[in-house]
Amino acid sequence: MTHVLDDLEARGLIAHSTDPDALRADLTTGPITFYVGFDPTAPSLHIGNLLQLLTARRLQDAGHKPLILVGGSTGLIGDPKEAGERVMNTKETTAEWVERIRTQVSHFVKLDGDAAATLVNNLDWTEGLSTIDFLRDIGKHFPVNRMLAREVVSARLEAGISYTEFSYVLLQSLDYLELHRRHGCVLQTGGSDQWGNITAGVELVRRAAGAKVHALATPLITKADGTKFGKTESGTVWLDAELTSPYAFYQSWIQAEDSKVGEYLRQFTFVPVDEIAALETEHAEKPGLRAAQRRLAAEVTTIVHGADEAAAAELASGALFGRAELTDLPETTLGAALREAGAVELKATDSPTVVDAFVATGLAESKSAARRAVAEGGAYVNNERVTDPDLVLSGDQLLHGKWAVLRKGKRAISGVSVS
Incomplete structure (x- = not known):
């Protein structure tokens, strides 16, 4: 069996x-x-x-027990950013978001079995901690x-950084100490941008405890031009x-660059590495088929939104470009796809024509x-x-009595909702 670190x-x-060797020995x-x-x-x-959630799941599948922490206290402050001081959210908003994210993370790890994950909140050990105890026991x-x-701190010194954000590292470090004491935790994982906090x-x-524990960081995921991946x-x-929407989520993956799609498949899916290598070879020979991108989008959308939503998003992606039947799409999926494509609303009372719709959506510069x-x-x-350029979009021309998919040529897509 492949060692989890090798994978x-x-x-x-x-x-x-x-300490990779010591971590390997403990694992x-x-x-x-x-x-x-x-x-x-x-x-x-x-x-x-x-x-990070998928990395935790890989470790869990190898038999190791995850603690998934949602920071009810650190979330009130926020890790400092080079761009400037964060706007602090209210305690009520933060508490609401804690519960939303606790529900969200539980979807990605197993909550039962021998390596069952435990959800923890650092507000449990900081809410009753006095300032004096914090300074004496942690600050020293x-x-x-x-x-x-620290890089982020030095970058902020000239413009200014509050003591609140400056002290964030103490709170995150306290989490590791408390989880080590309470649960025997000996490894923290996270992104490489958190390496200073983790170490x-x-x-x-x-x-504080006289114990040797481990840290492991994943790389920053980027696009081919070096910019951060995950923004559209x-x-x-x-x-x-x-x-x-699941459709927009699917689209963000299917648009992966050729030079990065293999990397994303390895990092964001559970497809075996040798199978990914075969996909890369196929993609290199026939890049126009975009087989690697389609596999990536299907796999990750299934992980996050489930197989049904992934299938619907894949169907919508094909249907908009004439490779599947538009009538097979549920209205929610069609609406999400068209909104992502820049759909606009038109009034039925105006009897909008095809020409009106093409101009309104920007598919044509003029009538x-x-x-x-x-x-x-x-x-x-x-x-x-x-x-017929004067065809009025109504009745039989509307899907679900409301939507029309517009296409100019092979690739320029938009849509309208008529109500």
């Missing part, structure tokens, strides 16, 4: 480790308890968080010169279907351009070529 390495999931000797934490600074987790272990040397926790456990033109790709597209045979409504 993580093969998938490109290890950026840093405090081999017997099941260990590890933790990964998430701060509720938004009502949902996003793609970057997904990588943190040399200020080391805190000032500070390792050092605190050594100083419409913003952050969230795991919550109310914030990013004359829209008429020209129709005349040249490049205008489609619901995947049917349009020959």
